[in-house]
Amino acid sequence: MLKIVLLLYATLLFMLHSNSNETQSVITVPQQNTTVGSSQNTASVSPPNTSVPQQEGRIYELELNRWQIHNDNSHATETTDGINNALQWAHEQGYTVFKVPAGTYLIAKGSNGTDDPHGRINMVSDMTFLLDDRAVIQKESNNFQDYSTLLVSVGVKNVIIRGGTYRGDRDTHDYSSGGTHESGYGILFQGAINSKIDGVRAVNFTGDGLCVGGGGGFMQDVYAAGFESGGLNDNGEPIADASKVRTKVRYELTHPSFDWTHSLIIDNGQKLSHGYDIFFYRADGTFLSALKQQIQGQYVQIPEGAKTAQVAFNGQITEGQYAEIWNRVQSTNIIVQNSESAFNRRQGLTINGGKNILIQNNSFHDIGGKDGTAPMAGIDVEGGAGDNGFINENVRINSNKFFNNNRYDVIFYDGHDGYLENNHLASKGAIGLAVSDPFTGTIVKGNHFDGTNIYASHDVTFIDNSMNDAMTGFEGPRIQINGMTFTDSLLSISSSTAYGVTGSDIQINITKNTVESGLTIWKNPVHLTDVTIQGAPALRAVTGGAVDGNIFDNLKVIGYNSTYGLDLPPGTYNNCVFESPKDQTGGGPSINNAGTYLFNGCSFKGAGLGAGNALLDLTVRNSTFNITKNMYAISISAAKKVEITDNTIVASEVNRENPADIIQLSYNALKDKPNEILQVAVKGNSITTNVETAGIATFNAGVGAGPFLIENNILNMARLKLKANDIANMNVER
Numbered sequence: 001m002l003k004i005v006l007l008l009y010a011t012l013l014f015m016l017h018s019n020s021n022e023t024q025s026v027i028t029v030p031q032q033n034t035t036v037g038s039s040q041n042t043a044s045v046s047p048p049n050t051s052v053p054q055q056e057g058r059i060y061e062l063e064l065n066r067w068q069i070h071n072d073n074s075h076a077t078e079t080t081d082g083i084n085n086a087l088q089w090a091h092e093q094g095y096t097v098f099k100v101p102a103g104t105y106l107i108a109k110g111s112n113g114t115d116d117p118h119g120r121i122n123m124v125s126d127m128t129f130l131l132d133d134r135a136v137i138q139k140e141s142n143n144f145q146d147y148s149t150l151l152v153s154v155g156v157k158n159v160i161i162r163g164g165t166y167r168g169d170r171d172t173h174d175y176s177s178g179g180t181h182e183s184g185y186g187i188l189f190q191g192a193i194n195s196k197i198d199g200v201r202a203v204n205f206t207g208d209g210l211c212v213g214g215g216g217g218f219m220q221d222v223y224a225a226g227f228e229s230g231g232l233n234d235n236g237e238p239i240a241d242a243s244k245v246r247t248k249v250r251y252e253l254t255h256p257s258f259d260w261t262h263s264l265i266i267d268n269g270q271k272l273s274h275g276y277d278i279f280f281y282r283a284d285g286t287f288l289s290a291l292k293q294q295i296q297g298q299y300v301q302i303p304e305g306a307k308t309a310q311v312a313f314n315g316q317i318t319e320g321q322y323a324e325i326w327n328r329v330q331s332t333n334i335i336v337q338n339s340e341s342a343f344n345r346r347q348g349l350t351i352n353g354g355k356n357i358l359i360q361n362n363s364f365h366d367i368g369g370k371d372g373t374a375p376m377a378g379i380d381v382e383g384g385a386g387d388n389g390f391i392n393e394n395v396r397i398n399s400n401k402f403f404n405n406n407r408y409d410v411i412f413y414d415g416h417d418g419y420l421e422n423n424h425l426a427s428k429g430a431i432g433l434a435v436s437d438p439f440t441g442t443i444v445k446g447n448h449f450d451g452t453n454i455y456a457s458h459d460v461t462f463i464d465n466s467m468n469d470a471m472t473g474f475e476g477p478r479i480q481i482n483g484m485t486f487t488d489s490l491l492s493i494s495s496s497t498a499y500g501v502t503g504s505d506i507q508i509n510i511t512k513n514t515v516e517s518g519l520t521i522w523k524n525p526v527h528l529t530d531v532t533i534q535g536a537p538a539l540r541a542v543t544g545g546a547v548d549g550n551i552f553d554n555l556k557v558i559g560y561n562s563t564y565g566l567d568l569p570p571g572t573y574n575n576c577v578f579e580s581p582k583d584q585t586g587g588g589p590s591i592n593n594a595g596t597y598l599f600n601g602c603s604f605k606g607a608g609l610g611a612g613n614a615l616l617d618l619t620v621r622n623s624t625f626n627i628t629k630n631m632y633a634i635s636i637s638a639a640k641k642v643e644i645t646d647n648t649i650v651a652s653e654v655n656r657e658n659p660a661d662i663i664q665l666s667y668n669a670l671k672d673k674p675n676e677i678l679q680v681a682v683k684g685n686s687i688t689t690n691v692e693t694a695g696i697a698t699f700n701a702g703v704g705a706g707p708f709l710i711e712n713n714i715l716n717m718a719r720l721k722l723k724a725n726d727i728a729n730m731n732v733e734r
Helices: 003-015 076-092 256-261
Strands: 059-061 097-100 103-107 127-131 135-139 146-152 159-162 165-167 183-190 193-198 201-203 208-213 215-222 227-229 244-247 263-270 275-281 287-295 308-314 322-329 331-337 340-342 347-352 354-360 363-365 377-381 393-398 401-403 408-412 415-421 424-426 431-435 439-445 448-450 453-456 460-468 472-474 479-487 490-494 501-509 518-522 527-534 542-544 550-553 556-558 571-574 577-579 589-591 595-600 603-606 609-611 616-621 624-627 634-636 639-645 648-651 663-665 677-683 686-689 694-697 709-711 714-716 719-721 727-729
Touching: 076 097, 076 103, 076 127, 135 146, 146 159, 165 183, 183 201, 183 331, 201 208, 208 331, 208 340, 208 354, 215 256, 256 263, 256 322, 263 275, 263 308, 308 322, 340 347, 347 354, 347 363, 363 377, 408 415, 408 424, 424 431, 431 439, 431 448, 453 460, 490 501, 518 527, 609 616, 616 634, 634 639, 663 677, 686 694
Parallel strands: 059 097, 097 127, 103 135, 127 159, 135 165, 146 183, 159 193, 165 201, 183 208, 193 331, 201 340, 208 347, 331 354, 340 363, 347 377, 354 393, 363 401, 377 408, 393 415, 401 424, 408 431, 415 439, 424 448, 431 453, 439 460, 448 460, 453 472, 460 479, 472 490, 479 501, 490 518, 501 527, 518 542, 527 550, 527 556, 550 571, 556 577, 571 595, 577 603, 589 609, 595 616, 603 624, 609 634, 616 639, 624 648, 634 663, 639 677, 648 686, 663 694, 677 709, 686 714, 694 719, 709 727
Antiparallel strands: 215 322, 227 244, 244 308, 263 322, 275 287, 275 308
């Protein structure tokens, strides 16, 4: 499970060296600011207030003796059966709150794990299961690969699980049978409707403390023999059409799962178009309606009165065609809030087939550990839809705290429409957020990534987030970064497509010169606007590969490392600022890659621009250079084309005894070697120096250098120092 994400996790590490008003019929999605009181220095959180609002209805105070229930962590079988019998009775009597007094209730291991109803609490509809703050639901030690402690099963609705502690058998579990033993659940929702988990603790389970997933379902394979050439007209009647492939028969929609979901999925098509049309028919066979241009892998709503369906794809009959018609019951309209899930081996919370899920004001911490099992995340949104699992959609994760989790805080692995807002993700050195290939449509807003990394595959919008002491791995396409502050962190982008990653209003603050931080660009070009990088990292504040076509608008790099300078990736730099620290003794921005560079309207302060590559195409125009040390403004050792036009250069600290050349085309060490600078034009520049020195120096260009065009330049104190074959026109030396 999660092999792709785990591989990416390893790669990333390598790169690094509420209380709302409630009714019993519908659960709404409230907006709250209530938080669970927790800190990174404590192992648990204080239990929330579980007082019962008056509107929750009739309360049944559980009578232990009547139902042969023990609250002293003994008599597991009697206690488990007693709770289930009492729940059923209370439901039949019209009670809506089932209140469990203080004590420890041992839940039987059962005879075969998850499938045994005698090995768990089985919730009923329209009921609040309320534990006293001092009540503990303890799972009996067992040796099963999977189990559940409390189950809300398919179709059970209007349930609230509130208060108390659910504790697993992690420390006493028998793992001797082999395997991962990763599916020991605390509270498990499987196809629940309009339900809530509120103010509980779920700790020490062999798998997940909490799980909100799907259950039940239907699946029909359609093999090649089930398709024929032809389409369906607007009345749902078969027609001859060589550009269409349709199913030969109409498939019945009578499985019980359709009554819960009123939807189906066409998926896993082979040698069939991704889109399709679906036609619905009544019980008497007459046409009802059609849905056109649907997409495989997403739910399609079944219209009322439909009993069968037939499907048509674009294309022609081909050997090996295959598709699946299936349905799973998602847990729908679920809230998890004000709770804590911690010290579990696998996950804090898994969303495994959920629709309209809100997770707010919780604490997820200390997941995994030495005996943990992958993926070891605070929250994992993973349904396995591509393997006939469950689809996740519309999952909101708001205002939660994550810390001390082994590998991840949050994973959006598969599904669509995810929201991560206002969370504190602080599992140091782990991945705070992973968005994988099978997940589409994620909004990440207002979160603090505190020492935790981000990996994002595609279809993610980042808005007003902050990060410290960590790094990113952004791939794209369709990744947008709008407003983000990085502190001592590395913004690393490796876009899978040209301009698959865009960004604006980004601040990178570097306060530690012992860490690698700043901006790095690899693989494909990006477009970044209004990026400010301030401070000196261990190496370079800007670097990257030979990625041609980048666009940087209003990039500011201030106070970068005085030893290593900057290694700028190719691209267009519009209105950019490069300002070296006042104590700079080393180089400034440098160009070592092949590719096309355009500096337009830029400002260079302190140190100048150095460049050298035989395949370099460099243009510097309408820019200003304020050089405050005895060094060049522009120095080029190799290039296929150079154009330096209409720039203003002031060098105010040139040393009189050993003056630097201001624009130097090659230098003394290369003058007796073959020339590597080909086409050159230096035009319309103003060069001012404090002492007499070479303002434009071409005489070291090397053996075999052709003529360079030097014209319309104005030199104040500076002088021309050209080779004999240069074309010098209308230059002024003052």
